[in-house]
Structure formats: C-alpha cells, structure tokens
Amino acid sequence: MNLRHPFRALAAAAALALLAGCAHTPALRGTGDLGIVIERASGAVQVVDNTHRTSLGRVTGLGDLSHAHATYSRDARYAYVFGRDGGLTKVDLLTQTIAKRIIQAGNSIGGSISQDGSLVVAQNYTPGGIRAFDADTLEPVSEVPAEYAPGKFSKVVGLADLPGQKFAYALFDAGEIWVTDFSDPKHPTTQRYKAGKNPYDGLVTPDGRYYLAGLFGEDGIALLDLWHPEKGVRKILEGYGRGEQKLPVYKMPHLRGWALAGHYAFLPAVGHHEVLVIDTRTWTEAAHIPVKSQPVFVMARPDARQVWVNFAFPDNGWVQVIDVPTLQVIKTLQPGKAVLHMEFTPRGEEVWVSARDSNRVTVYDTATFAPRTVLPANAPSGIFFTDRASRIGF
C-alpha cells in the first residue's frame, strides 16, 4: 500500500475501522424479506432471507419448539416465538440474538399481536386462557383465564388479532368463541359466544370482519360476524360430510393459513379427504375438492390463483396444488418426509416448504413448480416471514 500521501493513509485507516466495526454491528438492511424457520427438536430458529434464499444464522436456546408459532412486531424486526413449554422469546432478526425471553405458562401453542403493536398475547393450554404482555419488555399486562364454568378451564385455540385491540379465540373444551377487548390493557373485557363441539382452530378473514372456528366434534364451522356480534355465532356448512364415513384424523388440521380467493374460501374438511370451498357471499358450500389425504394446511398464494395443501400422517410426504379457476388439483409434489408447513414469499412467486424428517426446506417456484433451492435445517417445522407483521389475523 502506498502511504506516502497522508490522505490515502487516512482513507486506509478509515476503511480498516469500518471493517472492524462490521464485526460488531450488523450491516444496515431492511427486514421485509426476512423470516424464521423453526427447528423444532433443537429449540432453535434459523433467520432466513427470502430474496436470496439463504440462511443468515441460527438463534438457539428457545426451549421446546414442538408446535411453535411466531408473530412479528409491527416494525418487522422482532419475532415473538411461542414454544410448547410456555416460553415466549423475542428474537431480533437483525442481530440474530434473543432480545428477551420469559416462561409465561405451562403449555402454550401460539400467540398474536395487537392492532397497535403494543401487546403480545399468548394462547395457552395450561393454564387455559390468554395472557397479554408488553411488546417491548414482555412484562405481564393482564390475563383472561378461560374459566367457562366454576373451576373449569378450557384449552385455548385459534387466537386471532382483530381491529380495535381485540382478540378472538376458541375454547376447545367449552365449545365457545370468546372476544376480548384490550382497549384498556390492564382491564380487558370479554364477550362469550356458543360455537359448537370441540373447536380445534380458528381464523379471521383478512379484513378482520369474520371469525371462523373449525369444529372437530361435528361437521360444521362456527362463524361470527364481528361487525354484528349481537347476532351470535352462525353454524355454516353443517353436515358437510353428508353421511359419508368419517375417516380417522391422525393430525389436527390448522386454519392459520386462511385461503381466501375471490369470493371463495378454502378450508380443510375434518375426517374427509377433501378441501371445502365456501362462497363467502352466502357462506354456503360452493364445492368440495377431493385431495390425497386429510388436509392440514390449506393456503392460498398471495395472488389467490393457487391453493397449496399439505397432509396429515401417514400421507405427510405430499403436497398438492389446487388451481382456483378450475377448482382442480393441478400438481402433486413430494418435498420430503413429514412436510409440516409452507410459507409463501410476500408476493407469492416462491413458496418455502419444510420437511421435518428430511431435515430440509425446499423453495419452489410457484409458476413452474421447479425447486429452486434446498436449505438444510434440523427437523424444520413452521416457517414465518415478516410480511405477517402487517396482516390482520397473523
């Protein structure tokens, strides 16, 4: 290096300082194309970049992540990861470190964030109920025990954030839907609605208006119009099995990936190897599409032209793609052993698919169905991208 000129020497020193600085401070970047992949067996998450299809690093020490769920801070920098062991961990995607971690319950399955981003709410099996935490500090704010009869607590499923600092959720044991308003965060108020037998999961439409709970104990779906809650729950698609023999269900379906395409909503049937198609103008069945096995996730590509479906054990090595205009299965894929989850990139040109027992995540081109990249991961399950940060019900 020619250091005869003082200016050059200065520039070199500055460059060195910058390099040294880089070792400690992450490079300046956005978080819009980031996400996490849950590594369920090892209590870790990988931080991934869905533009370059790469893994940026791994954060460990998150506890029992079987059935883990994640929601995002509204600035899309932090992932709140809910573990089965009741752990709630705030992960900083930029520094790939744990910003804060608490054990908030004995047995938890997920959570959600309030409309204004100030409250993170966890849904728990033990003790049954929901708990609200300060999104910055994870300090407890308030809780609503799911005590549906004196001394009887229900497991909570299907928690979804709603407009107006509200959350809707379903009580598996009580057969009810509750809507809790956290406008006064320390003093939440709750409305109760009869739903049906054993709601197993729930979801809210992308506009935040309708809450649906899938029922395990009966053929039907409970629908609550949140613009008119005084009308109570309406049962839709009652008896959708039409006397067919109910097939055994070896894994509970999930309703998280709300699949709304035009006027159609796509939902997994329970005990039938079918995807149900609902006309959301009338809330009646528009079609039912035979698929390979018991559907678990039924998810629309963001442009709603395709719906991707994965399946319960023992057919969990398959994924099928439904073409929305024709309501037909147009593609069957085998991404690996035990496909647990799928997540579309924000505009849907690619989908990431986790295969637990193959220890990999495959990124598919959704136009050609060609695999573009395979990323190694240790027993991967849920994949959560940061575009969830700005969507109602995620």
Place this chain on the structure above:
Amino acid sequence: MKVDRIALLHVAVLIGITALAVGTARAEPQGERRVEIISMVRQDCGSCHGMTLKGGLGPSLLPEALAHKPAASLVAVIMNGRPGTAMPGWSRFVSESEAEWIVARLRQGFPHIARQESGQ
C-alpha cells in the same frame, strides 16, 4: 408323592416364566422398527400429546399420568381410539404387541429419538 407334585409345579412355573420371557423378547420391537416407533410416538402422537408427551390438545402421556390406568385399556385406546374424542385408532400402524410395548415404555418414561445427523 407330595414332594413330586411340588417339583412338578416348579417345573411348570419355570416353563411358564421362560415362555413369558421369550414372548416379551419377541414383542419388543428391534432395530429400524424400534427407531420408527419411537419417532412415531414422539412426533405423531406428539402432534396432540406434545413432543415431550406432557400433553397438548390430548392428555399427558407421562408416567405419573398413566400410573393408575390399566395397561390393557391403554393398549385398547391406542389400537381402537376413543370414540367421541379426537383420538383415532392406530391399528393400521402398530401391532397389538407393539402397542403393549409402547404402553410399557410410556409408563417408564418414553425413550428419546436418537440424535439425527443433519450434516450441519
């Protein structure tokens, strides 16, 4: 006469014990199949009962939760499910003797999945 009878009884008991031991040894799944069953219980039963088996949507399968339940009825639940609940029958995937082994092992604390090498 009396002594002979006792000796005979002893022999019979011994034969019985030996037969039982052989039977148990045969019922115990070996090798690949054992790995498969352990993985199935932890992962697939685990999707409702939790991977640590402490319970989820389904009840806990930990030793203390099962201690007072008769083995035969637990085996029957695995094979045939529990009508009116979300528990399906698993007879398509496990034999009766494998279900007996699963129940016996659940009562002792179920084995963990052998650590997989994922090449990382």
